[in-house]
Amino acid sequence: MAIIPDKKSWIWVLDRTCPECGFTASEIAYEDIPQLLLDNAEGWQSVLERPDAAERPNESTWSPLEYAAHVRDLCNVYRMRLLLMVDTDGAEFADWDQDATAVAERYGEQDPARVAADLLDEAEATADAFAAVELQDRSRRGLRSDGSTFTVESLARYFMHDAAHHLWDVRLR
Numbered sequence: 001m002a003i004i005p006d007k008k009s010w011i012w013v014l015d016r017t018c019p020e021c022g023f024t025a026s027e028i029a030y031e032d033i034p035q036l037l038l039d040n041a042e043g044w045q046s047v048l049e050r051p052d053a054a055e056r057p058n059e060s061t062w063s064p065l066e067y068a069a070h071v072r073d074l075c076n077v078y079r080m081r082l083l084l085m086v087d088t089d090g091a092e093f094a095d096w097d098q099d100a101t102a103v104a105e106r107y108g109e110q111d112p113a114r115v116a117a118d119l120l121d122e123a124e125a126t127a128d129a130f131a132a133v134e135l136q137d138r139s140r141r142g143l144r145s146d147g148s149t150f151t152v153e154s155l156a157r158y159f160m161h162d163a164a165h166h167l168w169d170v171r172l173r
């Protein structure tokens with residue numbers, strides 16, 4: 001069985017505690033997000049050192065390596081979205097098909113050490129980008145093609161949940 005694409009909108013995580021990973025986006029201070037992201041990237045380092053990092057727990061769930069590659073790319077995608085909306089209030093985001101990307105980029109065959117290093121670089125660049133937004137620009141808006149509207153603040157919280165949730169996905173059970 002292949003990976004089943006996650007087509008759900010996760011926009012509700014901005015208002016409620018995630019019942020799976022326990023992240024409460026609404027309680028996160030914007031100022032804390034850069035450090036939270038760096039801590040998250042640190043967390044992936046040991047995950048990627050696991051000898052079985054490339055093994056899927058079952059056929060329909062990504063391996064830790066695939067999740068890590070996804071989070072690396074998430075950092076990049078959200079940084080680009082952030083820069084776009086800071087540049088143009090009300091900017092529309094280009095669609096990003098995360099599942100197609102995972103297949104096209106062969107996430108499961110990437111080198112874990114390389115993914116670990118690149119994830120750290122991407123997270124640092126994205127943390128810096130969020131930290132650099134001036135207070136008056138945090139209400140700038142960006143639109144997703146499904147009609148969801150984000151501000152810089154809600155985009156940061158939404159993204160941070162995503163990264164945190166995936167680290168939860170690969171926790172040792």
Ligand SMILES: [Zn+2]
Nearest residue numbers: 018020021165
């Ligand atoms: Zn969650």
